[in-house]
Amino acid sequence: MSAVAIQCLAAARADAERLGGRLGIPVHQIAQHRFPDGEIAVTVGPAAPTTILYVPLDQPNEKLLTILFAAEALRRGGCTRLVLLAPYLSYMRQDAAFHPGEAISQKAVGRLLASVVDRVITVDAHLHRTASLGDVFPCIEADDLSAMPAIAASFRAHPLDPDTVVVGPDAESQQWVDALAKLIDRRSTVARKIRRGDRSVEVRFDDPSLIAGRPALLVDDIVSSGGTLIACSKALHAAGATWVDAVITHALFPTSMLRELAFAGLRSIRSTHTVPHFTNGIVLDDLFAETLRSEIGTITKETRA
Numbered sequence: 001m002s003a004v005a006i007q008c009l010a011a012a013r014a015d016a017e018r019l020g021g022r023l024g025i026p027v028h029q030i031a032q033h034r035f036p037d038g039e040i041a042v043t044v045g046p047a048a049p050t051t052i053l054y055v056p057l058d059q060p061n062e063k064l065l066t067i068l069f070a071a072e073a074l075r076r077g078g079c080t081r082l083v084l085l086a087p088y089l090s091y092m093r094q095d096a097a098f099h100p101g102e103a104i105s106q107k108a109v110g111r112l113l114a115s116v117v118d119r120v121i122t123v124d125a126h127l128h129r130t131a132s133l134g135d136v137f138p139c140i141e142a143d144d145l146s147a148m149p150a151i152a153a154s155f156r157a158h159p160l161d162p163d164t165v166v167v168g169p170d171a172e173s174q175q176w177v178d179a180l181a182k183l184i185d186r187r188s189t190v191a192r193k194i195r196r197g198d199r200s201v202e203v204r205f206d207d208p209s210l211i212a213g214r215p216a217l218l219v220d221d222i223v224s225s226g227g228t229l230i231a232c233s234k235a236l237h238a239a240g241a242t243w244v245d246a247v248i249t250h251a252l253f254p255t256s257m258l259r260e261l262a263f264a265g266l267r268s269i270r271s272t273h274t275v276p277h278f279t280n281g282i283v284l285d286d287l288f289a290e291t292l293r294s295e296i297g298t299i300t301k302e303t304r305a
């Protein structure tokens with residue numbers, strides 16, 4: 001039996017296989033069965049002492065339960081170190097009680113995952129009012145990786161106009177805008193966003209002269225309802241952008257949204273594969289392999305001792 005292995009869900013199998021290939025470790029698919037009463041049964045592959053659970057947490061509710069059950073089976077099977085690679089980590093946006101009586105989902109999900117795994121690895125976590133991922137997982141290791149170097153590298157294959165302005169829709173996006181603009185050596189600006197509802201947002205630019213007559217590259221962590229991207233694309237065109245493209249880390253929106261995005265003047269959109277999606281095009285395999293190499297190293301030393 002291998003000392004390190006990956007366990008994944010069917011939807012992430014192709015991504016997990018590529019990662020397993022790079023790290024030289026086996027990949028097992030977790031089987032799920034649904035009973036007539038709605039309960040689920042989870043069956044894991046052979047438990048390795050160090051196991052990497054590869055679970056993108058889009059559509060998260062059942063997946064969270066699956067992680068809980070898989071962890072139970074893996075620990076009982078002899079797994080002593082369980083690493084959750086959740087390229088997209090859900091429930092991070094509900095980081096406060098915005099209305100009386102509302103649950104802070106971020107805290108609850110953090111506690112749940114920390115009770116079953118030893119380390120969480122994710123990408124561009126949405127931590128608007130939380131200082132770091134360590135605050136979500138205070139008692140375990142937590143890595144919040146940046147997709148921006150991989151996004152910047154992808155522009156070697158999609159060269160950008162030298163006049164392009166890197167644009168973010170709100171204050172939270174400043175960190176990603178700054179990182180990407182620096183890496184690709186372009187100017188940048190960030191808008192002000194007012195969220196009025198789940199799908200309704202307003203975006204304003206304090207200084208539209210930064211945008212007028214230039215191509216804009218929109219950068220954000222998440223596209224979910226598409227409301228932010230649509231409002232931002234319209235505002236950019238109103239400010240005189242010559243065209244608008246977007247790169248995002250986590251694509252959560254349905255295919256049907258493409259029409260609306262095109263109507264809003266968005267020319268193209270590309271995403272990383274943190275969530276399997278038809279806009280995927282930016283590959284994070286190197287980032288994941290490098291981050292996980294320490295897990296392989298640790299176990300190799302222990303095995304030799």
Ligand SMILES: O=P(O)(O)OC[C@H]1O[C@H](OP(=O)(O)OP(=O)(O)O)[C@H](O)[C@@H]1O
Binds near residue numbers: 128170221222226228
């Ligand atoms: O496609 P959409 O449905 O518009 O969602 C995507 C937007 O939502 C998030 O920010 P959010 O508005 O939650 O702001 P926050 O920083 O206040 O959490 C995210 O950073 C995107 O900008």
